[in-house]
Amino acid sequence: MTEEIWIVDDDRGVRFVLAEALRDAGLTVREFGDVAAAREALRDTRPALLLTDVRMPGEDGLGLLGELQAQGIGPVIVMSAYTDVATTAAAYRAGAVDYLAKPFDLDHAVASVQRALASVASPTVADHHATVATDALLGESVPMREVFRLIGRIAASDLNVLITGETGTGKELVARALHEESARHEKPFVALNTAAIPSELLESELFGHEAGAFTGASRRVAGRFEQAEGGTLFLDEIGDMPLALQTRLLRVLAGGEFYRVGGRELIRGNVRIVAATHQDLAARVAGGQFRADLMHRLDVVRIELPPLRTRRSDIPLLAQHFLAATARDLKLPSKRFSKAALKLVAQRDYPGNVRELENLCRRLAVIAPGSEILPADLGAGAVAPGGGEWTDALREWVVAALAGGETDIHARAREALDRTLLQAALQASEGHRQNAASALGVGRNTLTRKLGASRTRKR
Numbered sequence: 168m169t170e171e172i173w174i175v176d177d178d179r180g181v182r183f184v185l186a187e188a189l190r191d192a193g194l195t196v197r198e199f200g201d202v203a204a205a206r207e208a209l210r211d212t213r214p215a216l217l218l219t220d221v222r223m224p225g226e227d228g229l230g231l232l233g234e235l236q237a238q239g240i241g242p243v244i245v246m247s248a249y250t251d252v253a254t255t256a257a258a259y260r261a262g263a264v265d266y267l268a269k270p271f272d273l274d275h276a277v278a279s280v281q282r283a284l285a286s287v288a289s290p291t292v293a294d295h296h297a298t299v300a301t302d303a304l305l306g307e308s309v310p311m312r313e314v315f316r317l318i319g320r321i322a323a324s325d326l327n328v329l330i331t332g333e334t335g336t337g338k339e340l341v342a343r344a345l346h347e348e349s350a351r352h353e354k355p356f357v358a359l360n361t362a363a364i365p366s367e368l369l370e371s372e373l374f375g376h377e378a379g380a381f382t383g384a385s386r387r388v389a390g391r392f393e394q395a396e397g398g399t400l401f402l403d404e405i406g407d408m409p410l411a412l413q414t415r416l417l418r419v420l421a422g423g424e425f426y427r428v429g430g431r432e433l434i435r436g437n438v439r440i441v442a443a444t445h446q447d448l449a450a451r452v453a454g455g456q457f458r459a460d461l462m463h464r465l466d467v468v469r470i471e472l473p474p475l476r477t478r479r480s481d482i483p484l485l486a487q488h489f490l491a492a493t494a495r496d497l498k499l500p501s502k503r504f505s506k507a508a509l510k511l512v513a514q515r516d517y518p519g520n521v522r523e524l525e526n527l528c529r530r531l532a533v534i535a536p537g538s539e540i541l542p543a544d545l546g547a548g549a550v551a552p553g554g555g556e557w558t559d560a561l562r563e564w565v566v567a568a569l570a571g572g573e574t575d576i577h578a579r580a581r582e583a584l585d586r587t588l589l590q591a592a593l594q595a596s597e598g599h600r601q602n603a604a605s606a607l608g609v610g611r612n613t614l615t616r617k618l619g620a621s622r623t624r625k626r
């Protein structure tokens with residue numbers, strides 16, 4: 168029996184070029200225009216490998232994939248123009264060994280087929296669970312499709328993942344998508360930002376503590392590891408973790424066991440670790456600030472998130488999404504971008520990446536006067552840093568507070584204003600009250616009174 172490669176695709180053009188490329192590589196190919204025809208042929212013979220499209224008139228390619236998987240026929244490679252995380256993950260779950268995003272590179276496709284044929288000996292284990300739509304993560308650009316493909320591919324595995332990328336590129340969203348598309352999705356997803364927690368508290372945040380472990384520890388508290396039991400622990404800004412704690416974390420990752428701070432009971436955990444950093448970990452290793460062995464434990468699979476400037480084609484989609492989402496969240500009338508304004512938005516630089524674009528769109532949703540956003544609304548004073556930026560942010564806050572039916576808005580805003588001014592001035596004067604007061608242009612007594620007020624309100 169000749170080993171046949173089957174192609175199932177309703178697009179004749181795709182079938183033709185792919186078949187030609189595979190024949191050039193010395194393979195025997197048979198083409199089918201729909202799932203029914205392929206199923207018919209399956210009565211007599213079975214393919215060495217099958218390539219199938221997902222969405223076709225009539226029957227969906229994924230259904231066929233499931234049947235082949237059940238009968239032990241394969242491997243199967245999925246080809247689709249739909250590269251969202253949910254579709255990709257569904258394909259892998261149904262047993263696909265690879266996912267080719269259309270339009271694909273022919274050499275790449277041939278290489279994938281050869282790889283799959285070579286590894287027939289090791290069948291994949293399907294992981295069945297309900298599909299969770301991960302539609303939060305948007306993008307159509309080539310680099311983002313590649314990211315989605317990778318997420319779909321590794322979500323079901325229990326491998327540790329390291330997500331790298333500049334600030335605001337969506338690292339946390341990717342971590343959540345990995346969790347949601349995994350078998351752990353019904354268990355907790357727990358996030359911990361290593362940089363946001365003082366280093367002396369970090370250990371007990373991670374591993375919890377027993378009552379009396381340190382001053383102020385009045386009762387036993389579970390750490391993030393315990394909270395994430397069975398699920399995923401997302402360690403953000405891992406590059407900032409103090410060395411001593413890195414050593415401790417490494418031990419936990421190696422042994423799967425830990426003690427609470429001040430505790431004697433050994434706790435065995437089952438947690439998948441997804442870590443993220445905007446720093447160059449290898450450079451931190453070279454500089455002695457990060458343990459090489461810990462890096463290797465975390466960096467089993469790496470997902471690199473591209474900065475927004477390398478995928479500008481995603482900006483219009485993201486911008487429109489953020490504009491609509493803000494209107495929805497704040498119950499504001501919906502707005503849309505004029506063509507010219509959207510073009511300007513797509514041309515801007517976003518050092519803060521998607522987060523900065525999101526903030527811009529949120530401000531526009533609140534402050535742009537008409538229902539259509541015009542280039543003038545993007546003028547310097549309107550949204551650029553400096554200018555009216557903080558009052559815009561304030562305005563956004565007020566609108567949200569009003570929509571939320573809050574009544575003490577003025578008092579809260581004044582308190583926040585005072586506190587911000589005082590803290591900044593005191594910091595600048597290194598705690599010298601007289602200097603801070605004169606820098607702000609208020610009397611020392613006023614400053615002291617405001618400090619007191621701010622303290623009592625806070626408690």
Ligand SMILES: Nc1ncnc2c1ncn2[C@@H]1O[C@H](COP(=O)(O)OP(=O)(O)OP(=O)(O)O)[C@@H](O)[C@H]1O
Binds near residue numbers: 303
């Ligand atoms: N591809 C995307 N689609 C939709 N929203 C996105 C996308 N990427 C990022 N965002 C949004 O941008 C903001 C920043 O994303 P996120 O917090 O995941 O970034 P990050 O890389 O973890 O940032 P940091 O390094 O500063 O922690 C979030 O509000 C997130 O919802």
